[in-house]
Amino acid sequence: MLSLAARHLAVGPGCRVRRSEPAFPILAFHRVNDEQDPFFPSLPTRVFERWIDYIARAYQVLTVEELVTRMGRDALPRNALAITFDDGYRDTLTHAAPILAKRRLAATVFLTTGFIGTAQISWFDRLALAFKLTTAVAYAAPWGETLSLVTVGDRLRALDRTYAHLKSIPDDACRQTLDGLLEALGVTDRKFFKNAMLSWDDVHALAGLGFSLGGHTVNHPILSRVGPKRARDEIVGCRAILESVCGQAPRAFAYPNGKPADYTSTVTRLVREAGFACAVTTQFGVNGRDTSPYELRRGGPWEHDLPMFALKLAWYRASGPS
Numbered sequence: 355m356l357s358l359a360a361r362h363l364a365v366g367p368g369c370r371v372r373r374s375e376p377a378f379p380i381l382a383f384h385r386v387n388d389e390q391d392p393f394f395p396s397l398p399t400r401v402f403e404r405w406i407d408y409i410a411r412a413y414q415v416l417t418v419e420e421l422v423t424r425m426g427r428d429a430l431p432r433n434a435l436a437i438t439f440d441d442g443y444r445d446t447l448t449h450a451a452p453i454l455a456k457r458r459l460a461a462t463v464f465l466t467t468g469f470i471g472t473a474q475i476s477w478f479d480r481l482a483l484a485f486k487l488t489t490a491v492a493y494a495a496p497w498g499e500t501l502s503l504v505t506v507g508d509r510l511r512a513l514d515r516t517y518a519h520l521k522s523i524p525d526d527a528c529r530q531t532l533d534g535l536l537e538a539l540g541v542t543d544r545k546f547f548k549n550a551m552l553s554w555d556d557v558h559a560l561a562g563l564g565f566s567l568g569g570h571t572v573n574h575p576i577l578s579r580v581g582p583k584r585a586r587d588e589i590v591g592c593r594a595i596l597e598s599v600c601g602q603a604p605r606a607f608a609y610p611n612g613k614p615a616d617y618t619s620t621v622t623r624l625v626r627e628a629g630f631a632c633a634v635t636t637q638f639g640v641n642g643r644d645t646s647p648y649e650l651r652r653g654g655p656w657e658h659d660l661p662m663f664a665l666k667l668a669w670y671r672a673s674g675p676s
Contacts, residue, residue, distance in 0.1 A: 376430035377642040377674050378421055379667065380634060380652040383439045386450040392510055393486040394479070396445070401658045403453050408664055409435060410457045417566045418462045419605045422632040422647045430643065437461040438634065438652065440570060440608055441476065442469055442552045447560055455563045463560055464570035464608035464634075467595040469551045476574050477532050478517060479550075484541035485513040493538060495519070496531050521611065525575040525584075554599055561600060568606035569593050569630065576611050577621045585621055590628045605631040612636030612652070622648045642675040651675070 385396035409415060413435040416424075424430050437454070439446045442465045454461055468474050491504050493512065496519055501512040516535070520528045536542045552560075561567060571577070571588040572595070580588070589607070597603040607630040609617040614637060625633050625648060632647040639651035655666035 375642055375674075376432045376434065377640040377671055378430060378434040378436060379640045379654055379670055380418060380436040380438055380650060381654045382634075382636065382652040383437070383446075383450065384441060385443050385445055387445040388449075391486075392506065393482045393513065397656075398658070399449050399453075402450060404660050405663060406453050406457060406459065408660060409437075410459060412664070415459045415461075417460045417606075418568070418632060418634060418650065419566055420460075421641075422606075422650070425641070425643055425645070425647065428643055438568075438608070439463045441466050441574070442557075442570070444549055444552050444556060447552060447556045451560060451563055451565070454565075458564075460564050460566065462566045462568050462606055463557075464568040464606070465552070465557065465592075465596065466570045466572070466574045466610075467592050468572040468574075470557060471552075471554045474573075475547045475550060477520070477529060479547065480536065481517060481520070481532060482513055483547070484536050484539040485509045485516075487541045488539040490539055493535075496535070521576060521579075523579070525579040528579070557600065566606070567596055567600055567602075567604050568608060569596060569604045570608045571610055574610045576616045577609060578616050578618050582620055582624070586624050586628075589621075589624050589630075593628050593630065603629060607633040609633060609635055640671055640673070640675055645675055 383397065385394065386399055386402045387396045388399050389396060413433050414431045415435055415437060418436045418438060421430065421434055421436055437459065439450065439461060442463065446463055466476070469476065486509065488503060492500055492502050495501050495516060501515070502508040503512060520531060523531070557567065569589070569592040572591045573588060575584070575588060577585045577588065593604055607625050609621070612635040622633065632650060634650045634652050636653065637651045638653035641650050645651065654670065655663045657663045657666065
């Protein structure tokens, strides 16, 4: 049951928070499973299901693409919301999709095409695995500091700091530094990630369930950390692969990492020129008729407690685009 305050703020009949114009949030998910692995954080399936039950009652769920179309017509529903998944983890199909399909809710899955149906995984997952499995008790960080790896907490802190460092440097330097780190930590085998990512059969299954498929590059580089030619190859290549395999060109794109420093005006132009109708960031906020369709905001409350989740989600909508 929702608390009295949450019911007052929830959208729908009797709502006490009104906006002068419609605005819609976009929720972004990565992993939904019950592994409880701190090195690979995920949303528990039961929590996801409770959230979706509430969203199905209180919101009109439409895909990002449909909401952008309606935004262009100045015809946004007042209680609209979009659901998205990034990267192409297989638990999107095995854990999240059945919950959404049961309630006939659509979502957009942003796919990193180089990971689908191959043995490839993201560099940040390889890094997390190395910190999880290494037998080293300390390591020399790329910035010159020696970090402890004795406890799980030590390893998670070292992982976070290393991840932040690697994201801040050019992509070529990131991958070269990563190779050295994995060698030093003694964890270079990718076999632990068998079936972690979607196959192309899985992608077709998601499409059959009514999910829309979006682009998320070929290899998941941070696009502001590569040159214009590489950025174009990642954007155009991703779209071409999805169109070739799935028979339909994707209309939506997600910038890897998606913070303001992670894409540029050149990148945004390349996304538009590639034929995408919209693009999502990970900048927090909601979207209205004046939001650029190529800088859509995503984010939401992440409290597992349903009343607090509902309360915050309603409040974010009421606050409107920033």
